[in-house]
Amino acid sequence: MTTLLFNARPRPRAPRGASALLSLLLLAGPAPHAMADDLAPATAESAGLLERYDSGGQYGLQPLTVSQLEDQLRRPELQASVGQGGIAVFYPNVSEPFRSAFIGMIQGIEERTRLRVRSYAVDARVDAADLNAQLRRTGTKVVIALGRQGLNTAVALDRDIEVLVGGALLLSDAEIVNLNGISLTPDPALLFARLRTLLPDTRRVIVVYDPKKTEWLLRLAREAARGQGLELASYEARDLSQAAQLYATLFAGADSRRDAVWLPHDTTTVEEGTLLPLILKQAWNSGVPIFSSNVLHVKKGALFAMSPNNVELGRSLANSAEGAIAGERRKGVQPLRELHAAINLRTASHMGLNIGYQQQRTFDLIYPEP
Structure with missing residues (x-):
């Protein structure tokens, strides 16, 4: 042949x-x-x-x-x-x-x-x-x-x-308005739903953010919090020093049984070099749980986080591309819903949480690694 x-x-x-x-x-x-x-x-x-x-x-x-x-x-x-x-x-x-x-x-x-x-x-x-x-x-x-x-x-x-x-990562209102697609920032609704599953007694989510970078995400987060029956207590910080002072005050006044702190993708208020270690230390000492939009924070001590499922993100982008070719209207930039979940069992144990085998199976990544 x-x-x-x-x-x-x-x-x-x-x-x-x-x-x-x-x-x-x-x-x-x-x-x-x-x-x-x-x-x-x-x-x-x-x-x-x-x-x-x-x-x-x-x-x-x-x-x-x-x-x-x-x-x-x-x-x-x-x-x-x-x-x-x-x-x-x-x-x-x-x-x-x-x-x-x-x-x-x-x-x-x-x-x-x-x-x-x-x-x-x-x-x-x-x-x-x-x-x-x-x-x-x-x-x-x-x-x-x-x-x-x-x-x-x-x-x-x-x-x-x-x-x-x-x-x-799209960190300004201008980018969100003028573009179309899917951000790398996890959808707050999915983060808050996971929080309620792990800690059903939580009533308030505390977040420190820079309005120049993260206001668009906070608008989504406020609506998502209402949907989960949570209060979103948001505090503006325009530089690292202001953010550090806010965290110290907020952790000192937080109730570890009813409050949790959310770390969004925000390079001002979640600065990795000096601020993040202080946040993690304050959370550990106070017993107030923290959860993050950055999966790397789980390895360092955050209770849980969510990270992109890259293949599924690609599939969603392909659907949007075919829709654009077919003449569908632009939808703006959407938060990421194609996600993997990660948990830190050592942090959970420190907080008195018993994460059984069946619940562990709902997470894609577990730290410390076996």
Whole structure:
């Protein structure tokens, strides 16, 4: 049997390979070579960009015969994708462990959509004119910008290309108003629901925040607290010194049986170098539970936190991208609901909480690690 060409195909899903092949044929280009390392230094020709077909090194090369090719091209999902354009993904050209997070998001995007996905690793050297030309040439309708660098790159795109942001911490009202997508900040509603499950006697959530960075999140948090029957006691702090003074006063007056302290993504009021250790010490000494939007805080002593489920986030972004192509109205930036949960059993024990085996199974990450 004569082999026509090689098709890069994912192990679990044949339609993705067919879609990649169809796109290549429509572009009348040569058969692609599998890329073992998507994040190798960019060449001069690509002006700081790397194009990755599907999932790069996760794919193997498999011979494709003429009859197999014809069968794949007849698939309904392939016929439906013809003429709809494609999706481009910008992700930061970074090293591990950050690279794996973005690759997980891209995996989710590719798994969910029937459209062709082209992924570009970007850095500050990107040539905007060259990038726009590439996107026009490939019929890109929507760009999913992952991370801060992906977002910074997408700002220079032609206005007729829809941009969705994901995998980035958005910390100002201006960004929230002008963008569309999913923030990396966990939805307060899910954090508060988890708090009520662990500590059903909690009645008040205390939070210190910088209004210049986190006011948009506090608006959501106030509504979420009402939905859980909680009082949200919020206190503004515009610098580290003011935040430190507030925490000392609040912990001294808090009731460990009815109060809990929430640490949002806020670089002013949850500064990692000097302020966070003081917060953790005050919480430990007072017995007042703290929970966080940053999973790394659980390893350091917070009771629980939530972190992104990168693959599921990618799937949600793919749904939004297809909706944008179909003409759905923009929804603004939404908080992250695709989450993993983490708990610190040592902190729980210190507080007198007995987290049984069945309850532990509701958490994806447990610290200290067994």
